[in-house]
Amino acid sequence: AQTVTQSQPEMSVQEAETVTLSCTYDTSESDYYLFWYKQPPSRQMILVIRQEAYKQQNATENRFSVNFQKAAKSFSLKISDSQLGDAAMYFCAYILYSGTYKYIFGTGTRLKVLA
Amino acid sequence: DTGVSQDPRHKITKRGQNVTFRCDPISEHNRLYWYRQTLGQGPEFLTYFQNEAQLEKSRLLSDRFSAERPKGSFSTLEIQRTEQGDSAMYLCASSSWDRVYFGPGTRLLVL
Numbered sequence: 001a002q003t004v005t006q007s008q009p010e011m012s013v014q015e016a017e018t019v020t021l022s023c024t025y026d027t028s029e030s031d032y033y034l035f036w037y038k039q040p041p042s043r044q045m046i047l048v049i050r051q052e053a054y055k056q057q058n059a060t061e062n063r064f065s066v067n068f069q070k071a072a073k074s075f076s077l078k079i080s081d082s083q084l085g086d087a088a089m090y091f092c093a094y095i096l097y098s099g100t101y102k103y104i105f106g107t108g109t110r111l112k113v114l115a
Numbered sequence: 116d117t118g119v120s121q122d123p124r125h126k127i128t129k130r131g132q133n134v135t136f137r138c139d140p141i142s143e144h145n146r147l148y149w150y151r152q153t154l155g156q157g158p159e160f161l162t163y164f165q166n167e168a169q170l171e172k173s174r175l176l177s178d179r180f181s182a183e184r185p186k187g188s189f190s191t192l193e194i195q196r197t198e199q200g201d202s203a204m205y206l207c208a209s210s211s212w213d214r215v216y217f218g219p220g221t222r223l224l225v226l
Contacts, residue, residue, distance in 0.1 A: 045217040091157050105157035
């Protein structure tokens with residue numbers, strides 16, 4: 001089954017601190033991309049960071065970085081120096097590149113940033 | 116190009132009515148997706164087009180739902196005989212290769 005699991009429905013972090021959101025996924029394929037998307041309240045979903053499964057090096061985008069463990073099928077997101085604007089729903093997702101090109105999303109983690 | 120656009124942004128309808136939503140993807144993108152998102156949940160895949168061909172359709176999409184992308188550009192999603200359970204945010208997204216861009220969504224409320 002193609003599934004994405006985000007086991008933390010809600011997380012809180014103090015402003016300027018670091019938080020890690022967890023994600024695990026299930027696929028038997030070897031060629032895929034992984035993503036983290038951010039959805040602020042009542043606003044559009046935007047891409048935060050992506051990782052190619054064939055790359056061992058973890059992706060980094062400014063304050064956002066991932067810890068990709070392919071064998072464990074784990075893809076966590078670390079947000080450093082958290083800011084109030086980081087408060088949002090965060091969705092982990094992947095896309096397979098064999099046959100279908102649909103994106104599979106997790107159920108999301110709501111991140112609260114405390115001033 | 117300013118991104119993926121959807122129209123309308125909000126729709127309130129009575130149960131049993133038909134509704135149609137439009138999505139205009141990013142112009143050079145050949146893949147277009149429709150997703151449905153209910154409160155507190157992640158987007159659920161509904162259907163996917165590559166150019167004008169509808170390549171996959173979720174089992175979530177009952178016979179009351181139909182989607183088209185007649186010229187491989189904009190797409191429409193029609194829901195016939197709406198039910199209260201259809202109330203959700205309907206998201207359109209387009210993709211060129213390895214990343215997808217979402218529209219703002221159409222929020223549907225069925226009374």
